Amino acid sequence: MDYRKQKVPALLLVIIFLGLCLQLPFQFLQNIPLHQRVLVGEKINLELNLPTFFTNQFKFEIDGLKPSTFYLGETAPVAAKPGDLRVEVKLFGLIPVRQMMVSVVPEVKVIPGGQAIGIMVDTEGVMVVGRSSIIDDKGKRHNPAADAGVELGDILIQINGQRVETEGQVRDLINNLGQSGKPLKMVLISKNSNKPYNTTVTPIFCNETKRYRVGLFVRDSTAGVGTMTFYHPETRSYGALGHIITDIDTCQPINLNSGKVVGANIEGIRMGKKGHPGEKLGVFRAEEEITGNITRNTNCGIFGRLDKDPKNIYSKKAIPVAMASEIKEGPAEIYTVIKGNKIEKFSIEVQQVMPNGKAEGKGMIIKINDPRLLAKTGGIIQGMSGSPIIQDNKLIGAVTHVFVNDPARGYGVLAEWMLYNSNTILKHVGARKNEQNDDRGIIACLKQRK
Structure with missing residues (x-):
């Protein structure tokens, strides 16, 4: 009898069993945020709602706290003062499986x-909210803006070097400049990349409205x-x-x-x-x-x-x-x-x-x-x-x-x-705390994290 053939399926079963056993805790680990904030005086809450069997399998190592290590089922240490703490999560206390940052912040x-x-909001430039075809004096339909690559959601900010801020301003500029028969140079912000781009659009005289148009509807507020x-x-x-x-x-x-x-x-x-x-x-x-x-x-x-x-x-x-x-x-x-x-x-x-x-x-x-x-x-x-x-x-x-x-x-x-x-409140709290405490290390942890 070839015992090696019998060992291979057994080994595969063991690997599959171990994989299934470890799948659940690793799924929960993925739910741990990479960055967590806690208040001064609060416990470092890393509760994962794992079954009791797994609670002593995960070890946490935290720089800057005493005790610096604890297992999931044990009482978490308290964050005594503001600062950033690096946390290392280790499986069985040995294998690093996750890193995260805990910021200890003052209560607000x-x-x-x-x-x-x-x-009430005024936009930067005017937003393109619609397009419509223009019928010329021969009954033919055109849409110069669409042909030039302008998309719904783009922001029109300049026409021939002049900044635009209102729907009426855009309408009048296009009509007045269009009478020259020359293409208009437009600067827009793309809705996709949020970056400016340039294009040229030649207005067409619209038989229905009796003015020059480029085929756009815009909104300014x-x-x-x-x-x-x-x-x-x-x-x-x-x-x-x-x-x-x-x-x-x-x-x-x-x-x-x-x-x-x-x-x-x-x-x-x-x-x-x-x-x-x-x-x-x-x-x-x-x-x-x-x-x-x-x-x-x-x-x-x-x-x-x-x-x-x-x-x-x-x-x-x-x-x-x-x-x-x-x-x-x-x-x-x-x-x-x-x-x-x-x-x-x-x-x-x-x-x-x-x-x-x-x-x-x-x-x-x-x-x-x-x-x-x-x-x-x-x-x-x-x-x-x-x-x-x-x-x-x-x-x-x-x-x-x-x-x-x-x-x-x-x-x-x-x-x-x-x-x-809000970009304001925490800066104020940070400045106030700094006035009350000579520890300059507090300043860094109070800056807004973007």
Whole structure:
């Protein structure tokens, strides 16, 4: 009998068995974020929800903490002071399988929002939102801009060296310059690469409009209703909306040139239904106490400064901004307006936390379970974006998107991400902490990580 032939299948079975045993913990390891933030005085939370069998298989080595090593099932050390900590994850305490960075940051407190706000944005240049054929005097159809490679979502910023900022300015320039019969030199920003490119377009006299055209429809501004998420009294900085502002026709992010927020009153509700998202019907109130600018338009919301402290608030008490590791599945609340300018509190459930979804601003899945809110809105509706989510008296995020086929459920962005996208608050906190502490090493860990 050839024993070698019997050993080969047995060895393969052992390898397959070991592979299956290790597959589960390695799948969980992939869910560990490469970068995690914790607050000063908090435990380094690296809970992976692994079965008990695996908890003592993973060893963590952290530079700068005592004890510097611990296993998954053991009590994690506490981060005593601000700084960046490098973490090495080792299987069986020997085999390196993962590296990550833990930033220990000071606690930041903000006043939760919930106010309805009007959002007005002026774009950089004008956005191409449509194209149409031009019929010449012989009845022939043309589209010079399309032939020149101009695409929907591109941003037109110059015509013959002159910067353009409004739809009317573009229309008049093309008509006046087109009378010379010469091609126009245009500079645009590509929606794909976000880089400028040059092209030439020859206007054609349109028989229908009786003016020279190139076959483009453009838009120079946008407006809508949203919700303020938080306000930082010391800097008058705010965060709102929870997602990036995009053009309604092209769905492309808007290149912000300038913008402002004002107070708004909710005059009506269009209820959400399966397949048909609802919306808040609001009226801008420029004379209201909320006025401010917009300085940033990001995947995690819009940010800027208010001209004065808002008086319409649900609670005057500032609450901490929770780190991603502090958020848990279970009950929570949102603040939002469904009539007039009155901020109300409604119950929701956090169904899933997704700390790796930052690129799309989708950090959690939430479900509206408050009977009164469901009766009024049908669930999450347009205009509710930015409504702050509170859990255990901490700001954990903001409502962002609705599931079209299930209006009671949708996504939320994490408050931690919004805080770091504000680009103001943490710099202020860092400067203040530095004044109170002579340890210059604190400065580095308080810089915004991009």
